[in-house]
Amino acid sequence: MADFTVSQAEAERLQLQKAIWSARLTRLLWWLAVLAVFVGSLLSLMPIYWMITGSFKIQHDAIAYPPELFPTHPTLQNWEKLLVGMPTLRWLLNSFIAASGVALLGVITSTLAGYAFGKKRFPGQNLLFWLLLLTMMLPKQISLIPLFIMMRDLKWFDTYFALIIPYAAYPFGIFLVKQFMQGIPNDLLDAAKIDGASEFGVFWHVVLPLTKPAVGALAIFAFMFGWNDYIWQLVVTNKQTMLTLPVGVSKLVAGWATIDIGVGMAGATLAFIPMLVIFLLFQDYFVKGITVGAVKG
Template identity: 40%
Template sequence: MRSKRKTNIIVYSISYTLLIAFSIIMIMPFVWMILSTFKDQSELMRFPPKFLPDKFSLKNYVEVFSSVPFLRYYLNSILITTVAVTLTLLTSSLAGFAFAKYKFRGRNVIFKTLLGAMMIPFPVTIIPLYIMIYNLGLVDTYLALIVTGSVSIFGIFLMRQFIVTIPDDLIDAARIDRCSEFQIFRIIVIPNIRAPLSALAIFSFMGTWNAFLWPLLVVNNDEHRTVQLGVQYFTQRYGDLMHLQITAAAMAVIPIVVLYLLLQKQFIEGITMTGLKG
């Protein structure tokens, strides 16, 4: 018994040591990037490189904001991402509820067709999407960036897999109590899918915030330019200023890290439950 316990302690110690080592290796580039935003050009290009800056300064951030309208890009991305994520959560949860708890003709066929559509790469759909947006007169508008990110097939699938586990008796009892279908959705369904909703929110936020190819096609001016386009535009304009490029890139990544830290518990719970309830 003692020998087995000793063996378990050794195995756990080695496992945690390896996990910590790999975690440090994975996070080091990000930490290096953040610290580099406080260095000037000469300090950044110094050899051998120095991990910590000689003096912490926000000069790079001020220069980036003053060089290009980065605040405008941030506001555009925040607006587009917030609306798109909200619509994604709403459409995914409603559609998932319908597929999980309503019986109608062609339900399985429609759901399997949606799953099949998940296999189609996004670049394949770019040309027809652009033609549709152009014919609707939405090119160079916020709607062109929001509409394409307001529905997620993966989100529908994820919500359906969770909602199907909610007991039908609970929903039937609510109907007996004269609750409307929307009340059932709001009072019973939503509280039971908060974890997967949080996970889907992070996935949707990352996808919309980091989108580059589609905004590049439908946006032509600064008024609707997003953060990712702003970073690319900044790189083209100040390609020789490495310290400012790193600062601009860090500014585009920081909101995602902040969101993950705020929803970390729900995100991990949602991912874990997804594996159990597939």
């Protein structure tokens, strides 16, 4: 009986020791995960830090090797060159108008088309949807020449129409909204129709409010796309007053023999601020739209 009691006590002691080591290992892994996330966050923020500090460096310090982590001779001459004597604020306004137009039209067309693909049935639906997905896989450069010819024939060069209209239809947005709307129960739509709602009433009062997370994420994506669409903006704008911020800064930075890195960093910082503000304002919709929309359908 005594041997059995000793054996049982030894087993309990070993089990307790095993639990203690397991808890210590779990805590160690947790701290390692926190450390990895912290290091990864620092590495992700490093380009932003480098961009902001670079906007306050003179050209010599900006290209110094080894590179300076903090400006030893901080200066505002890069910002002065960017903001004084150049229509930079006009470029900023042009970028905002173009990006807002792309986002607005993209949201309108994507929600309507996503509703049709997600909640309706019509002949050739699957074929049209696969063709839509195919356009997402094609390189953007393929459409540059056809769109250029269209803008030339329409005489839309150096206009906001050329910056906005070619991207009124946003294939990724249609795909995102369609996947999200497939998760909306059809019983809600049927109940609204029984109560006398029209087709547009069902879309406006029932479907659209339930799709706000996806619409928020879509608006952010479309705005970022319109803001950063450098190649197309470079092709269709020539007048200095119609340049967007990325195009205007690139022409201001690049010279015949050298590139003014400090001014480029200042311009990149100025272009980054609106993106940061938009994301902070709509981050809840963005995260919810991505996480929920990714598992629907």
